[in-house]
Amino acid sequence: METSMRPSIQPLAIAVFVLFAALCALAGDVKIIANPSVKADSISVGELRRVFLLQCKALNDGSPVVPALQKSGPAHDAFFRQYFGRDYEEVWTYYQGLVFTGKASIPKQLGSDDEVVEYVAHTKGAIGYISPTSSTDGVKSLVVLPDEGKRERTLVKRVEPEYPDTLKRLHIGGIVRLRVTISPKGSVDSVELLGGNPILAENAIKAVRQWIYSPGASQSKVEVTLSF
Amino acid sequence: MYRRLLELVLVCISLAQWGWAQEVRIWNRTVQAHGFVSQGFVYTNQNNWLTMNTTAGSGAMTEMGLNVSSQITDKFRVGAQVYDRNLGQLGQWHPSLDWAVADYRFTSWLGIRAGKVKTTLGLYNDSQDVDFLRVFALLPQSVYPTDLRDATIAHSGGDIYGNFTLRHRLGELSYTAYAGYRNDSIYSGYPYLISQWGTHLRGLGGLQYGADLRWNTPLRGLLVGASRMNQDISGKGTGFVRLFDPAAGIGPYYEFSKANWTNQFYGQYRIRRLQIDAEYRRYLRDQVILNGTSENITDVRGWYVSGTYRISKRWKVGSYYSRYTVTDAFGGLLATFTPDQTDTSRPENHLYDTAVTAAVDLNRFWDVKVEGHFMNGFANAMYPDGFYPQQNRQGFKPNTNALVIKTGFHF
Structure with a gap:
């Protein structure tokens, strides 16, 4: 039964493939x-x-x-x-x-x-x-x-922030929250500190300024949280 | 008349041969020319309709337009259209300047148009002449009475217009605000209606101003909007010196507005091949008539719901239910002779119309429509609604069925 069906499935599969390719x-x-x-x-x-x-x-x-x-x-x-x-x-x-x-x-x-x-x-x-x-x-x-609101600005290039050795050794860490303004072309226009350790924040801002996002129809803002 | 029509059709066919993108270069500018002509035939089983002798079948239903326009710069455009029609006793082949505009668009949210501008009122007021844009041979007459087209169609003045994209994906808003002077043809519905009483207007028109706001909602295909129009209309001509006494002779006649406004609310929903429209219009006209001796308050309320479906690229079908009621109240001298007419259940004060249509585009330039109307009432009031006593001297019957066949050519 199985073998007898094979010849009929093959043309069907080809037809489906051709239709899919055409679509x-x-x-x-x-x-x-x-x-x-x-x-x-x-x-x-x-x-x-x-x-x-x-x-x-x-x-x-x-x-x-x-x-x-x-x-x-x-x-x-x-x-x-x-x-x-x-x-x-x-x-x-x-x-x-x-x-x-x-x-x-x-x-x-x-x-x-x-x-x-x-x-x-x-x-x-x-x-x-x-x-x-x-x-x-x-x-x-x-x-x-896609229209604004129907898409997210995806990160294309990410630069990791520097974690100073001294702080690392002393186990001083935490999170830094930033608001990033992205230009329509995808570069970072500005970074605003929302909260976190000020020493870590300086390095976080320096790194995020080098990030690149996917292009958008207009300027947009995202919130970023970095953990150290 | 038929020779004139034939000539026009030949001109249109010649222009169509010229190519479907009708563009020429004049003084190093691209000038576009477009035109249309349509011819209708109407038969009714009872009551003559739209000032034609339709009970015998009438082909006195022709309209045409020809326009030229040019984009002078990316923001500045000029254009004009000539329009002519013959609808029974209306129009009578007197061509008019339909619109002539200079349009400057500063930005998407601000543009200005000046000249003779088509009035934006509801979904179809400005395009009501352009038959081939829609499925129906006749738009719902409760909201777009074709015999009263002059009353709303255009104003000599200006518009401010624009559109905004709303934030947070809330859709788009379009607005138009306008002010100008309306000038009716003396071959339009109202002058024709009152000619039955020996009054012949030489001029009818006045100030027209208003606004329209429409919202393309976040739900794709759904549009809602509202329009408001205020008018101050006066008419001058000749009429009987004494009411109901023709023997007293003819003298000057005038009338003027005490109040004249229109509110219109509308919605449109398009999903795939289906389009549903619904509109409501209220028109209140408080007019001082008969040389200041009398007052007539006409309150018109009309609404319709329509649906059209595109079966294929060429075939379309549609149907609507249209409901019109009118009341008349009188003041001054006329009130002593005429009682108020406020009972809208009487056929004299309403017109309910169910219409079904099939339309086919024979090619890109030529369409044919067949439409049936099943009407109840005739609304014979002091303001026109399609049924005129002049063509119905034997009196009105309560129901009328109509067959409308219309063909149109455009390029």
């Missing part, structure tokens, strides 16, 4: 690019939506942005499905509502990935989407981050 490919089928004049290296999903729904003209860091659409294609479909959860037809209707009530113009529409790259490279503040395999000459790629 995975579909999920990551779009790359966000921007003109080098855009200061940010990352953009949150919420910001991306607001930019393409014409609700804002600048990113959170103040960089002015101009959205560019594709007319059709796999990157176009993937972009609206992935970041808007809607078909483009619905977003197109939304654009027309704005156009016919005098509240906005439809963003620039381009015919291919190459045209988008060309336009974004030569238009100050332009932001667009292309297939991940397309060339990004003359443009910068933006990392798309």
Whole structure:
């Protein structure tokens, strides 16, 4: 019985694998690019939506942005499905509502990935989407981050604080509590002492200032506790 | 009329051939042009509706618009739209400047628009002409009466608008505050209604100001909002010198507002292919009429709940239940002749409408809608609601079923 089922399972497994691979490919089928004049290296999903729904003209860091659409294609479909959860037809209707009530113009529409790259490279503040395999000459790629509150700033580089030998020998230890302000790029902007041994705190602050976190859409604060 | 319509359709088709992104370069600026035209047919089994002879079937339901706009800088944009319609006795092919705006957006939370600006009131007031944006051939008439579009559609003045992202993942707030002058066409519903009493307005309009606040809630797809509008409206024209005495001759006529306000509350929920809308509007109009001799207080309350579902990329269906009630109270000279009408259970004071619609997009530019209305009441009051005595001289019947077929082309 077992042997007779094997031949039928194999094609099924292959089909499932192919389907899974296709779905995975579909999920990551779009790359966000921007003109080098855009200061940010990352953009949150919420910001991306607001930019393409014409609700804002600048990113959170103040960089002015101009959205560019594709007319059709796999990157176009993937972009609206992935970041808007809607078909483009619905977003197109939304654009027309704005156009016919005098509240906005439809963003620039381009015919291919190459045209988008060309336009974004030569238009100050332009932001667009292309297939991940397309060339990004003359443009910068933006990392798309989950919305604030839906993600945590993860620590990318950690520098351990120095524990002075004298204190170690005398078994003088304890905890130091710090409030760390992280820049959108991930570097530590400032460190505030919340409590703990002042001698240990000096070394803790010195170390934490060298830490690097994952990029975020805006400045954020975390509380850190270090034990000595 | 049909020749005019045919010409317009040909122009639209030519423009569509030009390409679906209608852009041209003028003086080194990109200029976008967009337009729409729609044609409807209405048949009713009882009572003529919307100033058409619908019991015989009427195709006098055409509207069209053409706009151009250009983004001058990343923050500054200009544009204008011409609009024309013929709906039975309304519009009568007199084109108007629908909107013409200069829009400067300082930042996401502050922008200004000036010129002739579409008025933001509830979910659909500003887009009520743009038929192809929605599933229904006719929006719920309790809240968006098409014969009274001029009363709310636009103001010559300005808007301040913007949106905020709220902290702590509390969603987004959008606001619009506006002030300006409303100017109705003399071919609109109210002038037409009062023409039955020998009064012919040459001008109707006045101050219109208000605000709208809407909240995109943290629950994805849920929007709630509220709008308020205040108006000070006056009308001038000619009318009978003495009430109910045509033999006394015709003289100047005027009327003006004592109070005129609208409150509207609304919600919209979108989940996957389903969209549910609900709106409530109360409109109170205390108008001094008949050259200052009389007063008419009209209190209109309307609400609806609608649902639309996108079956596929092309096919959509929808349904709504719409409920409208109106009361009239009188003061001055008119009060001695006319009793107040406050019983909304009478068909003269209500209009309940259940509608079902199927819509198909034949292609990206062209759609067709078929809609059935099952109406109870006719609300024949001192303020228009779709049923006019001029087309129903034999008297009103309490129930009306209507079939509306509409097709629209846009680019």
